[in-house]
Amino acid sequence: MNKPLSPSPSNFIRTIIDGDLESGKHKTIVTRFPPEPNGYLHIGHAKSICLNFGLARDYGGRCHLRFDDTNPTRDYEDYMESIKEDVRWLGFDWGEHLYYASDYFDQLYEFAIELIKQGKAYVCSLTQDEIREYRGTLTEPGRESPYRNRSVEENLDLFERMRKGEFADGEHVLRAKIDMASPNVVMRDPILYRIRHVSHPRTGDKWCIYPMYDFTHCLSDALEGITHSICTLEFENNRPLYEWILEQVFPEPHPQQIEFARLNLNYTVMSKRKLLRLVESGVVNGWDDPRLPTISGLRRRGYTPEAIRDFAERIGVAKANSVVDYALLEHCLRDDLNERAERTMAVLRPLKVVITNYPEGQVEYLEGVNNPQDPAAGTRQIPFTREIYIEREDFEEDPPKKFFRLAPGREVRLRFAYFIKCTDVIKDEMGNIIEVHCTYDPETKGGSAPDGRKVKGTIHWVSAEHSLPAEVRVYDHLFTTEDPNEGELLENINPNSLEIITDARVEPRMRSAKPFDRFQFERLGYFCVDPDTTEDRLVFNRTVPLRDTWAKVQKS
């Protein structure tokens, strides 16, 4: 039995690395996370980030952050900051190793010339349509370009003039000379460089020819000394090209490309295109909408980096396409928050309770435990008064079976406070319950009865006078279907994915809450302070509800 070289769960990539380390192929490992800065990072990227940086951490190697900015037609710079912020927030550090593919443009150009000199690349002057036509189909081989046998000198000259800007976009491309009959379409003389008279956010107008992904990526990896270049499954077909290019121009050892299955989660979408569509159509409010699986959305929703890292670890790494249950993500979150979130009481849908035998104007401060999982979190004083609010759903005039909250004649415990018994139900002329009258037992202060009598239910409450008003945003899945990729995207939107409650009440201690602070509202769930919060308006997001066995009982 081999001793595992790392603490994390076994997966095929670790097996490969263990082998490379044991065989002496590598002394240390170097990985990289190479986003194209053209969108916001999402939980799928988090899987890759945790994988790459996690591997580097566990094996004592390093992980580079490299922006893949080879195609300057997009608005790169805007996204770079958010990507760096998200990686940092997730808890990873690239140290000095921040790179840009565009940093290698000079070297890449030299490698291209080397390929030409070897007679393994040529300038092709077919039009875009012609190139497609010559490429053949999946089942039929392609045909060789009539420009395929240009002399090295002519290719060198043409490529140089391409670089100098003598040609218009699309007039020529540089292609690798491989095999137009290859069953792998990627190998049918792939394009290495194209002409684009566009300035690049980092290199300005220095270049009007830009390298393609396949040419850039393998060489960037090699230049940085990457040992294991981990990417997603769709690049499997590109691996022969990745290796081919390095074999022609780069000395060994070469980085090894390894593909794994990207993350899919049910009830949400992960593609940049679809995310963009949701944002642009206004279905959600920006990239950091708490209903989105973007890192910024999850952060605003109240997710912790620890929970996301734990999730990334639990889902594993494999090559089989799969769809992970959203419930696992939520489980990881609750697991983390349960340990760290301070508890507080909040009433989302207030129902006034008047404790008729409690002295008017009296205020008592009762002690509440801040976190039963963590004694160091201490206690707080909670004001108790004659009039309080309780959750509307904690009272039933005609209680169903197994309901052990408040009902006429029933006694319950107010958390950290007293036992109260319902004596009257006050209704308006429409028959709606507007108030409940109770009596309290002064002997039960703190929540326990000296006579040893028990109550089945404990409910949360808040002082009517002292509590603060708050807005609470309650979220549900953005989509009603498990796989929103099926069918028309916008037709599967859950109309109830956001419920805004404007008249919630929270404990007075929340006056000092700051954006992104996280709490457990007892018996309800975990909530965090939204940055929309202002001096006179508290806004909370429901991060995730507590598990609710009672809700399940009711359904059945």
Added chain:
RNA sequence: UGGGGUGUAGCCAAGUCGGUAAGGCACAGGACUUUGACUCCUGCAUUCCCUGGUUCGAGUCCAGGCACCCCAGCCA
């Protein structure tokens, strides 16, 4: 009659030289409980896509099928 991948429970996923199916989530019971939370117990694949074969023994090896995913951007 193109090529490259992948199939282990409802969902992820481990499974080393073939030695008698880890773990997590979900779910279902029960215990505990001043959160119907947490925690703790218990249950949850006689079988690994199918069919044959090799073997004392197959999820692991061999052969043949089947299903699903990816590839024909001057995107990545």
